[in-house]
Amino acid sequence: EFALSIVKRMNELCKQWSAVEGYHYSVYSTPAESLTDRFNRMDKEKYGVIEGVTDHDFYTNSFHYPVWLQPTPMEKLTFEKDFPYYASGGFINYCEYPCLQDNPKALEAVWDYAYNIGIGYLGTNTPIDHCFVCGFQGDFEPTDEGFKCPECGNSDPDKCNVTKRTCGYLGNPVQRPMVHGRHEEISHRVKHMSGETGRVTLADGETREWFEETR
Numbered sequence: 001e002f003a004l005s006i007v008k009r010m011n012e013l014c015k016q017w018s019a020v021e022g023y024h025y026s027v028y029s030t031p032a033e034s035l036t037d038r039f040n041r042m043d044k045e046k047y048g049v050i051e052g053v054t055d056h057d058f059y060t061n062s063f064h065y066p067v068w069l070q071p072t073p074m075e076k077l078t079f080e081k082d083f084p085y086y087a088s089g090g091f092i093n094y095c096e097y098p099c100l101q102d103n104p105k106a107l108e109a110v111w112d113y114a115y116n117i118g119i120g121y122l123g124t125n126t127p128i129d130h131c132f133v134c135g136f137q138g139d140f141e142p143t144d145e146g147f148k149c150p151e152c153g154n155s156d157p158d159k160c161n162v163t164k165r166t167c168g169y170l171g172n173p174v175q176r177p178m179v180h181g182r183h184e185e186i187s188h189r190v191k192h193m194s195g196e197t198g199r200v201t202l203a204d205g206e207t208r209e210w211f212e213e214t215r
């Protein structure tokens with residue numbers, strides 16, 4: 001309720017400014033790529049380390065559920081659903097999933113739920129990273145500065161394709177490294193669903209499967 005009251009207030013100010021100045025103002029809920037790092041750094045300098053607020057090297061984007069906590073997709077979307085009404089300048093909701101190649105129904109269940117509660121713009125973050133050295137497809141692991149193949153350790157930008165949701169859009173952090181705070185934010189993201197299911201045939205003919213949690 002408190003967080004919502006802040007966004008409502010920002011929305012009211014936009015209406016006031018629009019009436020006075022004749023320009024259209026609106027709240028934009030997906031901030032710039034590097035602001036996650038910069039604002040946290042500035043606040044830490046000014047207010048010190050505050051538990052649950054400035055104690056990471058980043059801020060979570062806009063009205064999103066803190067990335068290091070682990071709600072279910074439905075809990076996350078229920079928490080976030082009322083904010084976009086006050087953010088006509090732009091917004092996105094998204095959930096983080098494990099590899100669900102063999103369980104697309106799990107994704108459909110979330111999409112149906114999101115549609116029914118009025119989510120206007122939903123992103124689905126599911127691992128599609130690809131290593132051209134060993135053939136691995138799935139989720140590359142975060143390292144101190146970038147991402148590497150969990151199977152063979154490859155992190156050569158010319159020999160892999162890594163796709164992560166930067167903020168609203170999808171980016172390739174291996175080709176174009178991110179600021180420290182953004183990398184930390186992505187590294188801290190927790191999957192909102194367990195039960196990874198998938199299989200891939202590696203370049204050497206080995207087959208790799210993930211069904212541990214669902215067995």
Ligand SMILES: [Zn+2]
Nearest residue numbers: 131134149152
């Ligand atoms: Zn590899």
